[in-house]
Structure formats: structure tokens, C-alpha cells
Amino acid sequence: MAHIWVNDVLMNRAEASIDPEDRGYQFGDGVYEVVKVYEGNLFEMEAHIDRFYRSADELRIVIPYTKDVLHKMVYDIVEADQLQTGHVYMQITRGVAPRQHYFPDEASATFTAYTQVSERPYENFERGIKALLHEDIRWLRCDIKSLNLLGAVLAKQAAHEANCDEAILHRGDVVTEGSSSNVYGIKDGVMYTHPANNFILNGITRQVVLRCAEEIQLPVVEEAMTVEQLLAMDEVIYTSTGAEVTPIVQINEQLIHKGVRGEWTKKLQEVFESKVQAAITI
Numbered sequence: 042m043a044h045i046w047v048n049d050v051l052m053n054r055a056e057a058s059i060d061p062e063d064r065g066y067q068f069g070d071g072v073y074e075v076v077k078v079y080e081g082n083l084f085e086m087e088a089h090i091d092r093f094y095r096s097a098d099e100l101r102i103v104i105p106y107t108k109d110v111l112h113k114m115v116y117d118i119v120e121a122d123q124l125q126t127g128h129v130y131m132q133i134t135r136g137v138a139p140r141q142h143y144f145p146d147e148a149s150a151t152f153t154a155y156t157q158v159s160e161r162p163y164e165n166f167e168r169g170i171k172a173l174l175h176e177d178i179r180w181l182r183c184d185i186k187s188l189n190l191l192g193a194v195l196a197k198q199a200a201h202e203a204n205c206d207e208a209i210l211h212r213g214d215v216v217t218e219g220s221s222s223n224v225y226g227i228k229d230g231v232m233y234t235h236p237a238n239n240f241i242l243n244g245i246t247r248q249v250v251l252r253c254a255e256e257i258q259l260p261v262v263e264e265a266m267t268v269e270q271l272l273a274m275d276e277v278i279y280t281s282t283g284a285e286v287t288p289i290v291q292i293n294e295q296l297i298h299k300g301v302r303g304e305w306t307k308k309l310q311e312v313f314e315s316k317v318q319a320a321i322t323i
């Protein structure tokens with residue numbers, strides 16, 4: 042039986058309901074997190090929790106639990122659902138109030154969390170994926186993991202219609218990130234990726250991958266690439282909680298690294314895998 046947290050009540054998912062005047066539903070007024078679970082173990086949970094609190098704080102939404110309590114709640118639902126490999130989705134909204142744009146005087150946040158079974162994309166790790174370039178039309182606070190995802194939804198749909206797995210976003214000439222991932226290029230033994238500022242979400246996987254790069258002595262330059270520079274890279278990668286470290290072997294019509302995974306990518310994947318294995322304790 043699948044469970045869900047609705048505020049501090051763990052219930053059967055079929056019994057949960059959302060008020061139509063919840064501000065998450067009407068305004069996208071909330072934030073979320075997705076945490077990967079490997080063989081029942083939460084991966085990088087502290088980092089996800091920290092980002093969840095930071096995102097909420099930026100929107101002045103108060104999470105009514107301590108970080109430790111939230112951690113335990115997430116752990117408990119993984120246990121209750123006996124989730125092996127998959128992820129936990131959690132979100133918090135500003136709560137239920139009569140519809141008006143400004144913050145209600147009295148509203149208590151609505152928290153929900155549930156688990157989802159999902160397989161690791163092993164085939165993509167090796168074979169790589171195709172990506173489509175797409176203008177980045179999102180707002181200017183992409184560092185907040187907010188529920189407002191229309192810019193990402195439209196870009197991902199365009200990619201999907203072009204038979205691609207991801208959209209690589211660019212503001213004018215400048216490559217920012219993927220529609221739901223971070224993007225990196227490797228050229229002459231140096232890795233480039235957009236700096237963690239308001240134009241991108243600082244992925245938890247990104248933070249792990251930067252540590253992996255250090256371990257294999259792959260220098261990283263946190264500087265944005267232009268579209269032209271991206272297309273001239275030796276290797277291109279994208280990362281996220283779900284995609285982990287996946288090569289991009291074609292962008293629009295152009296092959297990257299002749300359409301096959303590169304050596305640096307493979308090395309990064311190996312170090313990343315060792316961190317996943319280290320997190321598996323049962």
C-alpha cells in the first residue's frame with residue numbers, strides 16, 4: 042500500500058485530498074525536493090533537506106519541522122512503502138487561503154511527501170542521450186526549487202516532440218542548464234559548467250559531481266559556455282537526481298564525441314557510482 046504524508050499524518054495515498062484553494066495548486070506557491078533512494082538508502086539527504094529549507098526560506102514559507110524531524114518523516118515513508126530503488130518527492134506550499142496574490146495573514150503550510158519506484162537509467166549511462174537546444178524563458182530565481190515549472194515543462198515538451206530526452210536551455214547565447222538537470226562540457230581536459238547563481242538550480246548531483254571531478258583531477262571552471270562553445274566540446278554531460286551522470290551524445294543535429302560516451306564521462310560515472318555504493322548500508 043502506497044503512503045503519503047499530508048502535514049504530519051502518514052496515510053494511505055488513496056485517502057489524501059488537496060484543497061482547491063491550496064496556494065500550491067492555484068499559484069505554484071511552494072517548493073519541492075526529489076531525493077534518490079538506493080536499496081532503501083536516502084542519497085545525499087542532508088544536502089536535499091538544506092536546499093528544501095533554503096528554497097522555502099527564500100519564499101518566506103516556514104517549514105514547521107526541524108530538519109531532523111523531516112529527515113525521520115522521509116525515512117519513515119521509505120520504510121512504510123518498503124521502497125528499494127526509486128525516489129521520494131516532497132513539497133511544501135504556503136497553505137490554504139481564499140485566493141488573493143499577497144500572502145494570507147493566516148495560513149499554515151501544506152506539506153506532502155510520497156515515494157515512487159524508479160529504475161536507474163543504466164542504458165543511458167552507456168549509450169547517452171540526445172538533447173535539444175531551447176531558449177531559457179524561466180524567471181530569474183532559478184536557484185529556488187519552486188513549483189512553478191512551466192518554463193521547464195514547455196522546454197521538455199519541445200525536446201520530447203523532437204525525440205530528445207532533455208532540453209538544454211540558453212538565455213540568448215549563454216547556456217544555463219537542462220530543463221531538469223545541470224549541464225557540463227569537457228574540452229581539452231577541463232570541465233565547464235554554469236556557476237551556481239540565480240540562473241540555475243545548484244543540483245545536489247552537481248555538487249557531488251564537482252567533488253568527483255576533483256578526485257579524478259579533472260579541473261572544473263564554473264563559467265558559462267556559449268551555445269557555440271557547447272557544440273565544440275569534446276564531451277557533454279548532464280546530471281540530476283534521476284539521470285545521475287549521463288552523457289549527451291547529440292545536440293540538435295550535431296553529434297558530440299562522434300555520438301559515443303567519452304573517457305572523462307566514464308571516469309566521472311565510476312567515481313559517482315562508488316559514492317552511491319558507499320551510501321548503501323544494507
Ligand code: PMP
Pocket residue numbers: 075193218219220221222223241242243244245246247280281282283
Ligand atoms: N536544474 C534544474 C532546473 C532541475 O529541475 C534539476 C532537478 N530537479 C536539477 C538542475 C538537478 O538537481 P538535482 O541534482 O538536485 O536533482
